[in-house]
Amino acid sequence: MITRIDTSARASKIVKHNGIAYLSGQVAEGDTIQEQTAACLAKIDALLEQAGSSREKMLRATIWLADMKDFAGLNEVWNDWVPEGHAPARACGEAKLAREILKVEIIVDAVCD
Numbered sequence: 001m002i003t004r005i006d007t008s009a010r011a012s013k014i015v016k017h018n019g020i021a022y023l024s025g026q027v028a029e030g031d032t033i034q035e036q037t038a039a040c041l042a043k044i045d046a047l048l049e050q051a052g053s054s055r056e057k058m059l060r061a062t063i064w065l066a067d068m069k070d071f072a073g074l075n076e077v078w079n080d081w082v083p084e085g086h087a088p089a090r091a092c093g094e095a096k097l098a099r100e101i102l103k104v105e106i107i108v109d110a111v112c113d
Contacts, residue, residue, distance in 0.1 A: 005050065014051045020059070021051035021112035025105045033065075033073035033103045040106045041081045052113035055081070058088035062107040064095040070103055 006013035015022045026047070028039030048054055063078075065071060071092065082088075088108070097105055 014047055016051060016112055019111055021048070021053050021110050023047045023051070023108045023110070025064075025107045027097065027099075027102050027105045029101055030103075033070035034077050036103045037074050037077040037106075038081075040104060041077065044106060044108050048108070048110055051110070053110040055083050056086045057111040058082075058086065058108055059111060060109045061088045061090045063090065063092040064097060064105040065092065066094070066097050066103050068094045074104060 001017070003016040004012040004014070005016070011024050013024050023044060026040045026043040028036050028043065030036040030039055045055070048057075063074065065074060074092070088110075095105075097103075
C-alpha cells in the first residue's frame with residue numbers, strides 16, 4: 001500500500017511504502033549555509049515525526065548544494081544534527097536550485113512505522 005501525505009497537484013511531502021518514508025526535498029531561506037541547513041533539518045525533523053520516523057531511522061540522504069564551497073558549512077550543522085551511530089548513506093553534489101537565494105536542498109528516506 002502507498003500512503004501519500006500532504007499532497008498537492010505537483011508533489012507529496014511524504015510518500016510511505018513498505019515501511020519506508022520518502023520525504024520531498026526540503027529548502028529554506030537564510031543568509032548563510034548554516035542557517036539554511038538548520039532550517040531544512042528542522043523541516044525534516046517535523047516530516048519524520050509526521051511519518052512515524054526519526055533521525056535514528058534514516059536510511060539515505062541526498063544533499064544538493066548550489067555551490068560546493070558551502071560543503072564545510074553544511075557539515076558543521078549536519079554533523080551536530082545526525083545522532084551518533086545513526087548516520088545515513090549520504091550523497092552530496094552541486095546543482096542549480098529552484099531559486100537563486102537557495103543554497104541547499106536535502107532529501108531523506110527513512111524507515112517508518
